Amino acid sequence: MPELVEPAVPAGRMGGRPQPCLSVDELTIRPWAPPDVPVLVAAYANEDIRRWHARSLTEDEAVEWVSQRTDRWRREAGADWAVAEGDTVLGRVGLRRLSLAEGLGEAAYWVLPAARGRAVAARALTAVTDWMFALGLNRMELAHSTLNRASCRAAEKAGYAYEGTMRGHSRHTDGYHDMHLHARLGADKPGAKGAAVRRA
Numbered sequence: 001m002p003e004l005v006e007p008a009v010p011a012g013r014m015g016g017r018p019q020p021c022l023s024v025d026e027l028t029i030r031p032w033a034p035p036d037v038p039v040l041v042a043a044y045a046n047e048d049i050r051r052w053h054a055r056s057l058t059e060d061e062a063v064e065w066v067s068q069r070t071d072r073w074r075r076e077a078g079a080d081w082a083v084a085e086g087d088t089v090l091g092r093v094g095l096r097r098l099s100l101a102e103g104l105g106e107a108a109y110w111v112l113p114a115a116r117g118r119a120v121a122a123r124a125l126t127a128v129t130d131w132m133f134a135l136g137l138n139r140m141e142l143a144h145s146t147l148n149r150a151s152c153r154a155a156e157k158a159g160y161a162y163e164g165t166m167r168g169h170s171r172h173t174d175g176y177h178d179m180h181l182h183a184r185l186g187a188d189k190p191g192a193k194g195a196a197v198r199r200a
């Protein structure tokens, strides 16, 4: 059945080029590589990261995860970057879902405990979001449990406006959580607050 709407971003525009390295302040935002496996295993052993991402990761799974990142980039199915300061990985930022045709991406992030409180997540997310908008994406969104206040703050600092609460939206290990939806549009002016909505 023919589509009546042209793809927002033509296929191949992202995956046909190498994944970029970005930098903001002291942070380098670069593709994951095999030497990052131990830090990934340590990250998913952290209580908060396990809780909010509802995943664990063995060494073998981390090796597989890193090799899948290149494939996801080439297939334009998602994107993942390590956020580092020099040789030290501080966190992760990425797109857990991506539709170039719809001009839509969904962000995800975590920061290792030792690097929290420095706005690492917000600064890395802003850099990646700006890159995706320059590529032609229309909208970037993210969702976090209403119980995850730190993630809400990171989203707000990255200019992702609160748009509403999705009831019983995401299954965590302790059951369904209500989730805040936040988003930025490529057309948003810097500092825009988005739609006027009441926080639940």
Ligand SMILES: CC(C)(COP(=O)(O)OP(=O)(O)OC[C@H]1O[C@@H](n2cnc3c(N)ncnc32)[C@H](O)[C@@H]1OP(=O)(O)O)[C@@H](O)C(=O)NCCC(=O)NCCS
Pocket (backbone or CB within 6 Å): 048, 049, 052, 053, 109, 110, 111, 112, 113, 115, 116, 117, 118, 119, 120, 121, 122, 143, 144, 145, 148, 149, 150, 151, 152, 153, 154, 157
């Ligand atoms: C959510 C998370 C990514 C925020 O990253 P960050 O780079 O530390 O973010 P910020 O420095 O902007 O801090 C955000 C909030 O975390 C809290 N915070 C500050 N210092 C902190 C510390 N040392 N340790 C833990 N939380 C801290 C504060 O509430 C802060 O809000 P504030 O700036 O209004 O005081 C990080 O806490 C994390 O990885 N948590 C576990 C995984 C997770 O929740 N991922 C997101 C799933 S949606």
